[in-house]
Amino acid sequence: MERLQENLPLELVLSKLTAGIIDYGAGNLASLMICLKQLGYAVKVSDDFNVLNSVDIIFIPGVGAYPAAMKALHQKGLVSYLREQARLQRPIIGICLGMQLLASASHEFEYTTGLDIIPGEIISMGPSKWHIGWNTVETKASEMALMSSNGGIFYFNHSYRYEGPTKYQVGLSQCPNTIATIIRKNKVVGLQFHPEKSQLAGRILLKNLILELVSNA
Amino acid sequence: MKYCKFCLQPDTRPNAFFTDGVCPACLYSDLLKHVDWEERLEVLKNIFANNPRKKNQFHDCIIGVSGGKDSTRQALFLRDKLGVNPLLVCLSYPPDQVTDRGVNNLSNLIDLGFDVIVSAPAPITWRTLKMEGFYKFTNSFRSTEMALFATVPQIAIKYGIKLILWGENPGLQVGDLKTLGRTGYDGNSLRHMNTLSSGHDWMIECGFRKSELIPYSYPLLEEFETHDLQIVYLGWFLGDWSHLNNAAYSCGYGLEMRDYGSEKIGDLYGVTALDEDFTPINQLIKYYKFGFGRATDYVNEEIRIGNISRERGVEIVKTYDGSFDDGYIERYAKYLSITTEKFWEEVRKSVNKELFQILPDGTVARKFTVGVGLE
Numbered sequence: 001m002e003r004l005q006e007n008l009p010l011e012l013v014l015s016k017l018t019a020g021i022i023d024y025g026a027g028n029l030a031s032l033m034i035c036l037k038q039l040g041y042a043v044k045v046s047d048d049f050n051v052l053n054s055v056d057i058i059f060i061p062g063v064g065a066y067p068a069a070m071k072a073l074h075q076k077g078l079v080s081y082l083r084e085q086a087r088l089q090r091p092i093i094g095i096c097l098g099m100q101l102l103a104s105a106s107h108e109f110e111y112t113t114g115l116d117i118i119p120g121e122i123i124s125m126g127p128s129k130w131h132i133g134w135n136t137v138e139t140k141a142s143e144m145a146l147m148s149s150n151g152g153i154f155y156f157n158h159s160y161r162y163e164g165p166t167k168y169q170v171g172l173s174q175c176p177n178t179i180a181t182i183i184r185k186n187k188v189v190g191l192q193f194h195p196e197k198s199q200l201a202g203r204i205l206l207k208n209l210i211l212e213l214v215s216n217a
Numbered sequence: 218m219k220y221c222k223f224c225l226q227p228d229t230r231p232n233a234f235f236t237d238g239v240c241p242a243c244l245y246s247d248l249l250k251h252v253d254w255e256e257r258l259e260v261l262k263n264i265f266a267n268n269p270r271k272k273n274q275f276h277d278c279i280i281g282v283s284g285g286k287d288s289t290r291q292a293l294f295l296r297d298k299l300g301v302n303p304l305l306v307c308l309s310y311p312p313d314q315v316t317d318r319g320v321n322n323l324s325n326l327i328d329l330g331f332d333v334i335v336s337a338p339a340p341i342t343w344r345t346l347k348m349e350g351f352y353k354f355t356n357s358f359r360s361t362e363m364a365l366f367a368t369v370p371q372i373a374i375k376y377g378i379k380l381i382l383w384g385e386n387p388g389l390q391v392g393d394l395k396t397l398g399r400t401g402y403d404g405n406s407l408r409h410m411n412t413l414s415s416g417h418d419w420m421i422e423c424g425f426r427k428s429e430l431i432p433y434s435y436p437l438l439e440e441f442e443t444h445d446l447q448i449v450y451l452g453w454f455l456g457d458w459s460h461l462n463n464a465a466y467s468c469g470y471g472l473e474m475r476d477y478g479s480e481k482i483g484d485l486y487g488v489t490a491l492d493e494d495f496t497p498i499n500q501l502i503k504y505y506k507f508g509f510g511r512a513t514d515y516v517n518e519e520i521r522i523g524n525i526s527r528e529r530g531v532e533i534v535k536t537y538d539g540s541f542d543d544g545y546i547e548r549y550a551k552y553l554s555i556t557t558e559k560f561w562e563e564v565r566k567s568v569n570k571e572l573f574q575i576l577p578d579g580t581v582a583r584k585f586t587v588g589v590g591l592e
Contacts, residue, residue, distance in 0.1 A: 133337040136312045153312050153340045199341040 017214060018042040020055030022082075022098075024072040032061055032095065035196035039207055047076045056214050058085060062097025066108040066122065066160070069097055079115060086117045091213035092188045093206075096158060099183065099190030108160050118185040120164020130159040131175045137182065137193070140170045145212035146182065152201040154193035156181070162192065187213055218508055218572060218590045224517040225530050225588060229507045229572070231411050246521040254456040260402070261454045265301055268380050268447065276304035276332065278380035278449075281369035283307060284322035285491050286460070287384040289467035291451050292331055295382070304378060305333040308368040308432070310361075310493050311340035313552065318473045319492025325471040336368045338432040342425070346433070348553050349423045355506075355567035357553065358499050360420060360433055362412045367435040374436060374444050383407070385458070386450035404448030408435060459518050464488035481542035483511045485533070498549045501541050505568040505581055512537035531588040539583070 019041045021029055029045055036043045036059075044051055052058060060082070062069055073079050086092060094102045103114045106122035114122070125131060134153050139146035149171075162169070162180045171182025173192075181192040189209060195202030219228045221240035228235050236244060270277050280295070282288030282305045295303045307323055309315060327333050346360035353359075373381050383404055407413065417433050427434075436446075452458040464486065468474065475487030482497035489511065490496035497511070504510035516530040525533075543557075550560040565575055572591070573581050585591045 133309065133335060134312050134340055199339050201341070 017056045017210070018044060018054070019057050019059060019210070020052050021045045021059045021061055022052070022078060023047045024069065024076055024078060028063060029061055031194075032059060032196045035203065035206070039203060039210075041210075047078065049077075049081055052081070052085075057091040057093065057210055058082075060092065060094040060098035060101060062095060062099075062101060064097060066097065066100060066106040066114075067110060067112045069101060070112050070114065073101070073115070082115055083117060086115075086186070086188050089187050091210070092117070093209065093213070094188075094190040095196070096192060096194055099192050100158075100160060100162065102183070102188060102190045103162060103164065106160065117188050118164065118168050118183050118190060120162050120168060120183070122160045123163050125159050125161050125175070125179075126177070128175055128177070131156045131161075131173075131179075132158075135173050135175065135181075135193075137171045137173050139182065143170045143182075143184070145208045146171065146205065148208060149201065149205040152198075152205065154181075154195065154198040154201060154205075156193045158192060162190070189213070218585050220588055220590050224520045224527065225509070225513050225534055226517055227508050227513075227590065229569075230509065231507070242517065243521060249456070252456065254454075257454045261449075261451075262299065264380070264402075264447075264449060265299065271377060274377065275302060276376070276378055277301040278382055279304050279306050279369060279373050279376075279378050280382045280451075281306055281308075281365070282323075282326065282333070283492050284319060284324075284326055286464040286467045286472055286488050289322070289326060289329075289470060289472050290463040291382060291384055292326060293329070293466070293470060294451070294455070296331070303331070303382070304372075304376065305331050306369050306372045307333060307335050308365050309335045309337050311337070311343050313340060313344070314493050314495065316491070316493055318475070321473050322491060325473070329470060334372055336364075336372070336432060338364055339429075342429050344552065346420060346423075346425070349420070351553055351555075351563065353419060355502055355563055356499065357495070359412060359415065360417075363417060363433045363435065366407065366413055367433060370436045370441070370446055370448075371432075371434075373446055374440060377444075379445050379447055381446060381448045382451050383448060384450065384463075385452045402450045402453040404450050405441065405446075407448055408438070459522060460488060460515060461486060461519075481540065482545060483537040483540045485512060485515045485537060494545055495549050495552070497541070497545055501539065502564055502567065504539050505564065505573060508569065508572045508583070508585060509534075510538035527588065534587050538587075539581070 019036045021032060021043065023045045024047060033043050033045065044055055046052055082092065100106060100122045101114050102118045103120045103122050104116045105111060105113045107124065108122060133156060135156055136151055136153055137149065139150040162183055168183045168185055169180035170184045172178050173181040183190040195206045220226065221235065221243055222238040223243045224240060226233065226240035226242060233241060265277060278301060280288060280291050280303045282292065284307065292303055292305055295301050305326060310319065323333065347357035350359040351357040369381055386401065387410055413435055417430055420430055420433060475484065475491065483500060484497060500511040512534050516525065516533050519525045520527055520530050546557055546560060550557045561579065568575060568581055572585055573583050576582055
């Protein structure tokens, strides 16, 4: 039960939108599906381009290792598809490993090239080694959709992080050094944390972010 | 309301029953003068010898830690003096409650080389439960203390570790008699303590699902028996166990203390509840309900040890119990999503009207005389 939810108008225009979750055999999609459905979306899980072409926003989920995830995306032809969709300015949100896949490359296990949609590389967390649990995120003032999520508490579980140009870093966390936990280029956004596992704070962020990404096409 | 003859324990403390005008903690403290500490150490060593770790296990026992003075001392004592490998289990406060100091102190334990498991309950459920607890009992800690105590046996069951160590025996060292076990160190009766015995039916009544309340559910007696869990109070084995000694010991190993004046919050040495700043408010409310606060607890310990006289204790308690800082209250009210006016309105409702009177300007004034009681 989350009492605070009662104050929020979560329905509105949302019910007409469809969210597509990329199915590339990685990770647990159930919590993301449930979360998006609670927000009022229709949800389609697919690796079929025709289905993914029909949705309003594409989610790249991800739990697991970088090299295996990229391999799966390559095998399904999703790498070139996603790059094309980003060029076409379609809204895409990557979550956790899905965010990291958006970057140019990763050093996890072995050097692996990524989707290269947002310039930057994925490197080890360094001395702190991992980042598991609840932490706050400070969002950049220019990101209007993220404004009400500034200072929000989200659930993290990762041991690699994004390193890249500051202009793509729109959300930061302390761990204890500052790390980028939300990255963005045009209509493609990467979330290092799991909004779908972050209670109300996660749903508020998703709601505002999705509305912004799909509205000013 | 009556006070203990020797210290400043009032008989208004829940579950405390006096004998010939003396509180249980003083009676116990008197017994301590004749204790053979070497013998107790042998008892402790035997406990570990009789509960060897299972095959393929790395840890001999679990300690519930916050990272504060008691947990740091316990962890170091077990590892460095007894040569056992404890698994430290911490229930962490969510980011909007935990202090940087608390985070640093837990990191300090990891830096000292200990294995630490952190249980991190969902922040909104946590906060909503605190709000409900405040409205229902004027005690937002009802739920969080449940979680604090429940996490440790939960992890013990998960990891197949039988021995659980807590620090203070609330029955002996504070006087909550319901928690007394078969021996001075047996903690399996902890489930009868005031907070834990209240259960979590009230949370269910508030509309929470059982699945949301897992971190707040103390394992059942049957589960304790199935997994052969044994809670042991380490404080019983340490002759110099006290707030101050534990703090002094732990500060040498990197414990970070409060660095501002105790007068604001009645924490005389700045060494308690380091990991968050709402406890002082709860101590204030406890004072309004039962007539004793944090300063009384400090002072009683010092009187029993013989560091200060009862007269000096009266002075200290008069000055510091019931003291508070507006800044703390503002932050607490903000966390509970209420105004400070609403906070005070609720607190005044819970004030024990036999012990206190509420003056026309809203301040709470005690009717009793510290050290004497109610006339």
